[in-house]
Amino acid sequence: MxxxxxxxxxxxxxxxxxxxxxxxxxxxxxxxxxxxxxxxxxxxxxxxxxxxxxxxxxxxxxxxxxxxxxxxxxxxxxxxxxxxxxxxxxxxxxxxxxxxxVTESVFPGTVRERTGELATVETAIGSILALVPDDAHAVQVTVRSDAVVLTDPDETPQADDTSLRNQFTGPVTAIESGDAITRVTIQLGTDSPLQALITNASATRLGLETDQPITASFKATAARAIHLESDRRV
Amino acid sequence: MxxxxxxxxxxxxxxxxxxxxxxxxxxxxxxxxxxxxxxxxxxxxxxxxxxxxxxxxxxxxxxxxxxxxxxxxxxxxxxxxxxxxxxxxxxxxxxxxxxxxVTESVFPGTVRERTGELATVETAIGSILALVPDDAHAVQVTVRSDAVVLTDPDETPQADDTSLRNQFTGPVTAIESGDAITRVTIQLGTDSPLQALITNASATRLGLETDQPITASFKATAARAIHLESDRRV
DNA sequence: TGACGTTGTATCCCCATGGATATATCGCTG
DNA sequence: CAGCGATATATCCATGGGGATACAACGTCA
Incomplete structure (x- = not known):
């Protein structure tokens, strides 16, 4: 299916x-x-x-x-x-x-602190700051792969310096190159891959190789949660 | 209307x-x-x-x-x-x-070099690397405001170090704060504002003020062009 | 064993969308 | 001044989606 x-x-x-x-x-x-x-x-x-x-x-x-x-x-x-x-x-x-x-990466988790439409969500890969609907507790966070920024872990600025509030480091597990775009899969938790779409030029510049660690960052405003309770709409 | x-x-x-x-x-x-x-x-x-x-x-x-x-x-x-x-x-x-x-920022321009689905588009604010449809020449590039990353111009890493291929610096012209999200407008060309959505925390951390210069970056995979020729679909 | 509240079908009909058709109307051109 | 190709408008009808209704079948429980 x-x-x-x-x-x-x-x-x-x-x-x-x-x-x-x-x-x-x-x-x-x-x-x-x-x-x-x-x-x-x-x-x-x-x-x-x-x-x-x-x-x-x-x-x-x-x-x-x-x-x-x-x-x-x-x-x-x-x-x-x-x-x-x-x-x-x-x-x-x-x-x-x-x-x-665009593919999306999905992380189940639970809502912790909330301020307005933003909240921190506790997931298998750590805390994610994301847009969370009202009165949600058990959620899934989705991250669009075209919103994920990759950087060399050694030269990555602290998350505090940018508006990229979510930052995770893990090994590259797959690299698929197309005409102009490369899809990179990064292992973060035990079974939580995060996908990123970057240009081929960026891929070569970063010298991507499988098993090599890479830092993936994305904005809180680009991460969206849905809640899992079933009877929300009725 | x-x-x-x-x-x-x-x-x-x-x-x-x-x-x-x-x-x-x-x-x-x-x-x-x-x-x-x-x-x-x-x-x-x-x-x-x-x-x-x-x-x-x-x-x-x-x-x-x-x-x-x-x-x-x-x-x-x-x-x-x-x-x-x-x-x-x-x-x-x-x-x-x-x-x-999400609001989008629009930049009209013309397609220059193309590699696969990516191309550089010449616009009033400079070259933008974006996803461009086939056989397009005159285009509009749209950038989602939730995909724009803001950084302090003094501490911004070279675009070469990240997969953020598009980077522009200009003065902040408007700051609108909501419960959790702040919308920032940046003047780039003479009449080409770029909007960015960032968390309030990021806004205060960056010490945003109007007229103060700020650097806005976004990924090529988050910028999309449409073409302007009218008879494309028929 | 019958009552009950389900699931499972079949049939009829209402209504909205949209094509088919017919008829004006308009205004330049030969 | 008639012809032409467009806009303007009204009416009829075919089609499909979906509600309304009716009737069987099913299986536990009192």
Missing amino acids: TIEKEYSTKLAVDEVTIDRRDIEMLDAIDQHGSMHKAADRLGRSYARLQNRVVEIEDAVGPITERKRGGSGGGGTVLTETANELRRQFDRHEAELDGVAR | TIEKEYSTKLAVDEVTIDRRDIEMLDAIDQHGSMHKAADRLGRSYARLQNRVVEIEDAVGPITERKRGGSGGGGTVLTETANELRRQFDRHEAELDGVAR
Whole structure:
């Protein structure tokens, strides 16, 4: 059973929520210069597509300049508002895509001291400072592998000097290199690997080798806990 | 017009995709011990709910032990598979939630050298090493504010010593403190602010003050570019 | 042995989404 | 001034998801 993380990107603007389909609609209008052609290419009905444009404009203001008559019968071009929507959507989707692609390291633990949304969580590898939901006690802390910074243990500044509040040292157990990115696995507890994504350049600069100790740091704001009690949502 | 980032969490397991509604169903079954009561509490029809359980089990294997007859007429309890699904969903949702909450800093630029999925992007604040999609030229680079590490400029190690490949120094222009987290805004170009989320403890340790210079670093794997050409999806 | 509260199905129907179709309307161009 | 290709809008209908309902089957317990 392989579980894949999925998501769907949305932007909520006042009353409407804009999804991928809307953005594809805008793209098609932009590319073909008319809603009619856009509907054709997308295999959608013109009527619904036109309705949707009006619906969105009611909420966010003009996203198109629509002309009828004239040479070629008229046409539709996007406004800057529409382009900003497209860019914002793309940025959001890129971030969500990052979440779905990146591996995460999981550490079960219990909440100790809490201040606001932050708390220290006692785990098998030691204390982790993380974002913890309210009234959570038994938790799992997840750390995104693209948020883990690796340094040479001999030259690592004290955690006090940076805003990297979590710092752990352990032996490298696996190194997988891709075109540009290397995935490094570090053994911290008896069975608690921490993964880090770094550039190949960083990997060679650090002179990574398996079994060699390395220091992994990550920010408290990049570590998130979920709580394990089952009846939290009901 | 305020735009809010939204998302919906899903797990794709072989043939089915499990969404929030399914997880809430599992929670309710777990809490009430029977599918009937769960359906009642959720305001759903028993028939559909039961169908959905079977549907999911066809794909992922047993997620419930369902008994009929016996004292109390029977009942349903979740399997460990179901609990693992719930935990995985929660972890995924926590990460997506992080994306939607966290502010991002945006830098327009053009792609220079590329190696695999990584490329250097020339921006108003200088070169940024980031994850860049294929065949992109004009791009926007986004940096999550929870991935930005702040250090004292005088004591900052050379970027070469760490896997923090992007490093910029500029004056602090805004400091907003919450219960546990402080949001710091740093001026880099003429109109390119970079935001960072750090713990209040880190903020006081760094002795942050407005107009005072600070060094902000972030990993290449935490910077993502989108491309600006409009007809990419069609 | 019957009562009871489950699980297990099958059928009907409501309703929202969205395509299909038809009909105006508009305004430049030949 | 008619033609054309676009926008604008209303109506009908196919489809699917899911609630409502009904009825069996099951197994412990009084």
